[in-house]
Amino acid sequence: MSRKILEIKDLHFSFDTYAGEVQAVRGISLYLNKGETLAIVGESGCGKSVTVQTVMKLVPTPPGRLKSGKIIYCGEDITHYSQKEMQKLRGSEMSMIFQDPMTSLNPTMRIGRQITEGILKHENISPDKAKQRAIEMLAKVGIANPEKGFKRYPHQFSGGMRQRVMIAIALVCNPNVLFADEPTTALDVTTQAQILELINELKQELETSVVIITHDLGVVARTAERVAVMYAGKIVETGLSRDIFYKPKHPYTSGLLESMPSAGQVEKTLTSIKGTPPDLFAPPKGCSFAPRCKYCMNICTQTDPDEVQLENGHKVSCWLMNPQAEKRELPGRKSRLSTQKPLKEGI
Amino acid sequence: MAKHLLEVKGLKKYFKVGRNQILHAVDDVSFNIEQGKTLGLVGESGCGKTTVGRTIIRLYDADGGQVLFNGRDVHQLNRKEYKEFTRSMQMIFQDPYASLDPRKTVGAIVGEGLKIHKLCETRQEYTERIYELLETVGLSREHASRFPHEFSGGQRQRVGIARALAVNPKFIVCDEAISALDVSIQAQVINLLVELQEKLKLTYLFIAHDLNMVRHISDDTAVMYLGKVVEKAETSELFETPKHPYTIGLLAAAPEADPDFEQSRAKTLMSGEVASPINPEPICRFAGRCPYARPKCKQNEPELMDVGNNHYVACYKVQEGW
Structure with a gap:
């Protein structure tokens, strides 16, 4: 229903x-x-x-x-x-x-x-x-x-x-x-x-x-159950919660997920997103995340990407999804259930 | 030579809030921090x-107990010694919007400590040092002549860090230093703190309520409940095998960015609310919310005891193994 x-x-x-x-x-x-x-x-x-x-x-x-x-x-x-x-x-x-x-x-x-x-x-x-x-x-x-x-x-x-x-x-x-x-x-x-x-x-x-x-x-x-990720006045990625967390397709989503320390993390340095969000008085030309994006390509600073449909209603606005762009694996979260035994809980 | 840079022994801080009403903000808190380490609170x-942090740095006078920094009691120092002490210990405040003087330029804010302690001989040395500090925290020298309102939250927090670093401290109290910031900016500031710690051999007291961040940055972690430390252990030990019922509840309540895990975990909630810290009775302060509480918990107050592995817990259930 x-x-x-x-x-x-x-x-x-x-x-x-x-x-x-x-x-x-x-x-x-x-x-x-x-x-x-x-x-x-x-x-x-x-x-x-x-x-x-x-x-x-x-x-x-x-x-x-x-x-x-x-x-x-x-x-x-x-x-x-x-x-x-x-x-x-x-x-x-x-x-x-x-x-x-x-x-x-x-x-x-x-x-x-x-x-x-x-x-x-x-x-x-x-x-x-x-x-x-x-x-x-x-x-x-x-x-x-x-x-x-x-x-x-x-x-x-x-x-x-x-x-x-x-x-x-x-x-x-x-x-x-x-x-x-x-x-x-x-x-x-x-x-x-x-x-x-x-x-x-x-x-x-x-x-x-x-x-x-x-x-x-x-x-x-x-x-x-579903998530919409917003950046600078736009939705950059939306989809089922599991897809967004484990298989993010937008560099911003992936960056957000990475900047949170995870439970079993060994390395001391967190992966952070550089820079700060743009000024909405004069939003930048092209993709608004481009100035902070580590995968930024030429086209990103020129034109705004279109929304691309993936499976399960997962939608992404990013040039990386374009068939001509280089394929990239964006890191997401790993479920604790697959890697670790769950935390002992009481109360 | 003391092994611990900071030793807090039986620290107490009470506030009078009314007639015969005393708020026990910090009640008999003890811990040690080694040089170059981070304790998460x-x-x-x-x-x-926060009161613990402020009392350690003597923004509040203690009502009991000792704060030993390098073996000397901070609260016994005379004025001259105290001024010298403030060079070794600095604080980063929670709210980057309220903790910077809006009428001063960033340069003047960062340089204030340099002036007070007369650390620079010439004007040029002073400006050079300010530029250097701003660059250390990832700002640029042009920022020195600007005012705080021209900066974003993350940048302001960097100014706060530069100000703390100006006098070459050994110890920094980070009081919720990242909680006012956005997620992507939090990671930047945490990375900066970690990097500075390695470079300058700093020691931190990291006060926060974000459990994941504390887990990430601290070597040891102490959990406080109503003015008392209820559990204290090495960070990984504490997060993997929490023992005090409150710690277990706190960890279970903190949501993790992991939908599958969140779906599967038992929705076990801590009931009730924190009791009043005004005139508390000498019983276990968590007893009112604790599902395991026995009559003993409501008659006596458990002491913080080592239950092995340097894991300290103040709970009769754990200590006596019910």
């Missing part, structure tokens, strides 16, 4: 600033199947947050400007929906969890009201029923003593608990799509593991599709 | 790892 619930077609989005136009998203196409988890990975400033915020229409325009592209949700073109029309979708059809649970909750409102707000807005339901739903949801996300929690203020919760509240707010109206923008970046590892597991459980229970934005490849490996 | 936020 593989049905596209959300599709983005050739999206271009820019910000007009005093210094000029920042081309944050430069032609992105991706889709999300029902019930799957898609991860968007990339470094800061590569446009991953802007992409999903554009879908939710959360970027103020101006300074933001949708230049071209299409956003299709459940077969309907929502590209030019007004804010009023979007309000009907937000919360009930698609919702979002933000990175920083400290700043994205309203500090002057009790948790309960922040959760019921969405229900009352979207559904014709009595306040008492809404309260009951909210308390159920709080219990579901693992807040001990939900009746008490309902009456509390955000500052009375810890970071992990606040993120649970955020998830409760996002999922209380049972949306089809959940965007999680760096949901665990501000959290500790053990809390991160709890939150990721919670998102996964709720996803299965409520049959939600999830788009998770992160820069942590470990989080990707743990959660996602 | 890991733990979750609020466990006191």
Whole structure:
């Protein structure tokens, strides 16, 4: 059962600033199947947050400007929906969890009201029923003593608990799509593991599709079925998680994977990607990764590569894929299962 | 002549947070670091790892215990001796956006230590030394006249490293030196740190929460929980055969860039949250979250003990082999 619930077609989005136009998203196409988890990975400033915020229409325009592209949700073109029309979708059809649970909750409102707000807005339901739903949801996300929690203020919760509240707010109206923008970046590892597991459980229970934005490849490996790797406002490689990790075809993906130390690594020097990401005021001509790429060829600095289709929906935008280019084996990760006995685990 | 460059013995640092409320940020922490080695210090936020780093370098005064650097207690030094000491020990801070003075040029930031310690005799020597330092960390001499806001995060962290290196230190405390950086930049900075360590025979205390990076860079690793070191061993030993229930949970929680492995590993989560470090009772601080806890754990506090192979664990379960 593989049905596209959300599709983005050739999206271009820019910000007009005093210094000029920042081309944050430069032609992105991706889709999300029902019930799957898609991860968007990339470094800061590569446009991953802007992409999903554009879908939710959360970027103020101006300074933001949708230049071209299409956003299709459940077969309907929502590209030019007004804010009023979007309000009907937000919360009930698609919702979002933000990175920083400290700043994205309203500090002057009790948790309960922040959760019921969405229900009352979207559904014709009595306040008492809404309260009951909210308390159920709080219990579901693992807040001990939900009746008490309902009456509390955000500052009375810890970071992990606040993120649970955020998830409760996002999922209380049972949306089809959940965007999680760096949901665990501000959290500790053990809390991160709890939150990721919670998102996964709720996803299965409520049959939600999830788009998770992160820069942590470990989080990707743990959660996602499909991955899109972004660089400088474009998707450079997309495919099944296993293909991306073990058989990357784009030098940037391969470089990212290599720059993380692996468990059994002996050599002290990590393979790093040289240089820094380009300035999106004036993106370079040709492939935007070319200045940092160790396999850079003449053509790379001249023209942007086309997307090449490989098996299992694996797509790459790189000149190395061209039949005329020299064949290169790009290093990926090796699974621990094939090389080592797994870590002894308890608890 | 002391074998260890740095010896920390029973270090304590408490903060008063209210009436009769004392936050035990660091409570009886001991470890040694040999010359030229790296000790990794890991733990979750609020466990006191940054406070350990800051107390070692005497940004905080200790409330108990000793920090012996080359055999001398850092906290007993008088002003003149302390100034001399700051030449041997430097720190790289977590946030490269907050730790550089925005009103100074990069040259002035890097050269501040040179001026304070009067390490250069002529103006020319001073500028030459700044250029040399910038080049050591992979920046160029033109950068000296620029201001911090003109640099990216990775470059700023390089400036922070150049500043630390300016006075030829023997020991550097890296307090989350890479956590604010992007993945591809992290590798660059780690490589730089490793390279400098080999070239200049530096000793590091590497404080971080990224377990994979600690595993990569450290010779020994210590795990902290609520102000205490709960486990300490050679890095490979610690990561391959973790013994303390907290370390095991921490390692299981850290995701790895390996989808097949992630799919197969048991989803065993540590429940609960860290207890409060304010006025803690003298019991095992992990007992509230520990699945193996027995009454004894909630009555006494386990000491850090060698369980063989220089592997130190503070846990009754491991020590007594339940």
